[in-house]
Amino acid sequence: MKGKAFLKIFLTAFLLFFAAAVPAFAAVGCDLNDPDRDVVRLFPDSTGYKTSYAAIDKRGGEPLLRRVEQRLRDRFHGIYETIDVPYTIYEIYNGKRKVGYIHGVNQKGQFGGIQVFVALDMEGRIKSFYIQKMTSQWAKKLRDPKFGRQFTGLALKDFEAYDPATGKASGKVAEIRNPAPEAEIDFRAALRALKKNLILIDEFVFSAERGKP
Amino acid sequence: MISGFQIAYKNLLRKKSRTLLTLVGIMLSSWVLVSLLGFNRGYESALNRDIDNMGYQLMVMAKGCPYEAATMMLQGGTGLRYIEQSMVDSIVIRPEVDKVTPILMQAFFDPDKGDGGGIAGYFGVDLTTFPTMKPFFRFRQGGWFHDEQATEAVMGFEAAELEQREVGDMILVPEKNVQLKVVGILERTGTQDDGTIFVPLKTLQRISGIDKITTIGIKVKKDADSAKLEAALYQLPDVQVVSFTQVKQTIMKLVATARVMVLSIAIIALLIAMVGVVNTILMSVLERLQEIGILKTMGAMPGDIFRLVWTETLILCFSGGVAGIGLAFVFARLSDILVRRVLPYAPGGELVAIDLKLALLTLAVIVVVGLLSGIYPAWKAGRVRPLESIRGE
Numbered sequence: 001m002k003g004k005a006f007l008k009i010f011l012t013a014f015l016l017f018f019a020a021a022v023p024a025f026a027a028v029g030c031d032l033n034d035p036d037r038d039v040v041r042l043f044p045d046s047t048g049y050k051t052s053y054a055a056i057d058k059r060g061g062e063p064l065l066r067r068v069e070q071r072l073r074d075r076f077h078g079i080y081e082t083i084d085v086p087y088t089i090y091e092i093y094n095g096k097r098k099v100g101y102i103h104g105v106n107q108k109g110q111f112g113g114i115q116v117f118v119a120l121d122m123e124g125r126i127k128s129f130y131i132q133k134m135t136s137q138w139a140k141k142l143r144d145p146k147f148g149r150q151f152t153g154l155a156l157k158d159f160e161a162y163d164p165a166t167g168k169a170s171g172k173v174a175e176i177r178n179p180a181p182e183a184e185i186d187f188r189a190a191l192r193a194l195k196k197n198l199i200l201i202d203e204f205v206f207s208a209e210r211g212k213p
Numbered sequence: 214m215i216s217g218f219q220i221a222y223k224n225l226l227r228k229k230s231r232t233l234l235t236l237v238g239i240m241l242s243s244w245v246l247v248s249l250l251g252f253n254r255g256y257e258s259a260l261n262r263d264i265d266n267m268g269y270q271l272m273v274m275a276k277g278c279p280y281e282a283a284t285m286m287l288q289g290g291t292g293l294r295y296i297e298q299s300m301v302d303s304i305v306i307r308p309e310v311d312k313v314t315p316i317l318m319q320a321f322f323d324p325d326k327g328d329g330g331g332i333a334g335y336f337g338v339d340l341t342t343f344p345t346m347k348p349f350f351r352f353r354q355g356g357w358f359h360d361e362q363a364t365e366a367v368m369g370f371e372a373a374e375l376e377q378r379e380v381g382d383m384i385l386v387p388e389k390n391v392q393l394k395v396v397g398i399l400e401r402t403g404t405q406d407d408g409t410i411f412v413p414l415k416t417l418q419r420i421s422g423i424d425k426i427t428t429i430g431i432k433v434k435k436d437a438d439s440a441k442l443e444a445a446l447y448q449l450p451d452v453q454v455v456s457f458t459q460v461k462q463t464i465m466k467l468v469a470t471a472r473v474m475v476l477s478i479a480i481i482a483l484l485i486a487m488v489g490v491v492n493t494i495l496m497s498v499l500e501r502l503q504e505i506g507i508l509k510t511m512g513a514m515p516g517d518i519f520r521l522v523w524t525e526t527l528i529l530c531f532s533g534g535v536a537g538i539g540l541a542f543v544f545a546r547l548s549d550i551l552v553r554r555v556l557p558y559a560p561g562g563e564l565v566a567i568d569l570k571l572a573l574l575t576l577a578v579i580v581v582v583g584l585l586s587g588i589y590p591a592w593k594a595g596r597v598r599p600l601e602s603i604r605g606e
Binding site: 028033034037038078079080106107108109110111112113114132133134135136137139140143 | 323324325326327328331353354374375376377378379382383384385387390392
């Protein structure tokens with residue numbers, strides 16, 4: 001019996017080792033280019049941060065994906081928006097006290113990938129909105145801090161009625177002005193990314209902290 | 214009736230610990246030996262494959278170009294040097310040359326790529342010659358451009374992933390604000406091509422307002438004298454030649470040095486294992502002198518005793534060798550990973566290539582060396598005098 005148990009353990013360890021050694025060609029995540037610099041910029045009172053990773057397939061699989069899509073009011077599509085995308089979550093600290101989160105997502109834009117980051121306080125309210133990368137003739141306007149400031153203070157509940165497919169919104173989100181009407185596709189893409197961003201961080205962090213999915 | 218093989222096997226089982234330790238020694242030596250021989254073969258073919266996958270072994274570019282390419286990356290595409298496209302015609306007629314492809318490298322500054330902006334690199338390639346230089350390219354989606362003037366792009370795996378592009382999407386050339394349609398996305402190659410955006414040469418020339426090129430890629434015929442061609446290319450005005458053959462030779466020299474050292478260690482390990490074999494068999498013979506004497510009084514000839522003891526050596530070496538080779542097969546990937554961590558440059562693909570032929574060769578080496586080591590104990594056993602050995606007890 002002992003021999004069999006040993007064999008089982010050996011085989012399991014063996015398989016796990018080799019499974020871990022398989023080259024990872026998983027989907028690409030979204031990281032801050034220079035976290036040390038960017039964290040301080042987005043959270044001026046921060047003294048440090050911790051990085052963790054989450055993926056829908058690891059946190060809840062298909063049921064979580066369906067829930068996220070339902071809340072987003074849009075499906076995940078294309079070859080890059082997949083269930084295995086690893087999301088980087090930056091937990092921000094002031095001393096030993098956690099003061100917020102930074103989280104980013106990749107979003108397909110009209111001419112290239114858009115990397116949308118959001119800095120949230122502990123209640124999930126937006127402190128800063130930041131487009132790290134965008135390829136567009138009008139990217140400058142959409143990356144302007146003035147555009148980003150329109151989102152300050154908003155939270156996921158404000159985006160609940162926002163429909164990324166039609167761009168229809170109500171309440172505070174409807175008041176957000178597109179500074180580049182020529183780049184309507186990228187403007188909507190940025191809003192979709194922001195809503196997805198807020199949903200994901202709610203699922204990965206706030207729901208877990210509330211103790212329910 | 215019990216056979217000589219069974220007697221030899223039972224003899225080995227008498228001292229299980231000693232037999233097991235000897236087996237482990239032989240097994241480890243075989244493992245190291247077959248892995249090293251596999252690495253010897255795998256590394257060279259992987260390196261050759263990598264060089265071949267580059268498509269061209271020689272690159273001709275304007276003098277100072279590599280340094281300016283670095284400047285281009287840092288400062289946003291200024292000050293590149295170019296060569297005339299007509300130079301391609303003067304190179305392609307040389308007898309050593311198999312294929313030639315002109316390339317235009319351009320980098321455009323995108324101020325909205327990160328905080329300080331970033332560079333978007335484009336390769337203008339010739340539709341008729343470039344794909345034949347890269348036969349290993351596989352498309353994840355779509356294919357090559359439709360014509361030489363098309364406003365289309367083919368994206369490397371990582372470039373497409375970063376830009377979230379699929380076939381049919383548009384990309385925008387920064388600075389120039391020219392839109393290109395993505396017609397192909399490549400599978401991952403593990404090379405710099407993964408981060409590259411390919412555009413038809415004429416299209417990129419049109420976008421950049423340049424009718425020249427930056428690089429000529431040259432594939433040399435298999436039996437041709439690459440050094441001679443290189444020397445001839447240096448005669449062309451204001452160009453420099455970058456040869457992958459030199460790079461390959463330098464890497465191979467480094468690897469060969471390391472290989473000799475490691476192979477020496479493997480041979481020492483093998484010798485130590487064989488000393489273990491001699492020790493085990495000799496001890497076994499000395500412990501059984503009386504028994505061997507009785508066998509002889511019963512009519513066993515020295516040759517019979519020699520064969521019996523030699524069979525024990527054979528069983529030890531064969532079993533240890535098979536176990537070691539089996540381990541080498543099972544852990545080939547682990548060896549691969551470890552070797553990659555150690556080596557300064559590891560080409561793509563399988564580095565430790567162990568096949569049945571190599572396994573059998575190693576087993577033969579182990580068995581032959583083992584049997585040679587077993588000659589002395591077997592000879593000593595064969596020479597035992599029956600009466601003396603019985604009396605001695």
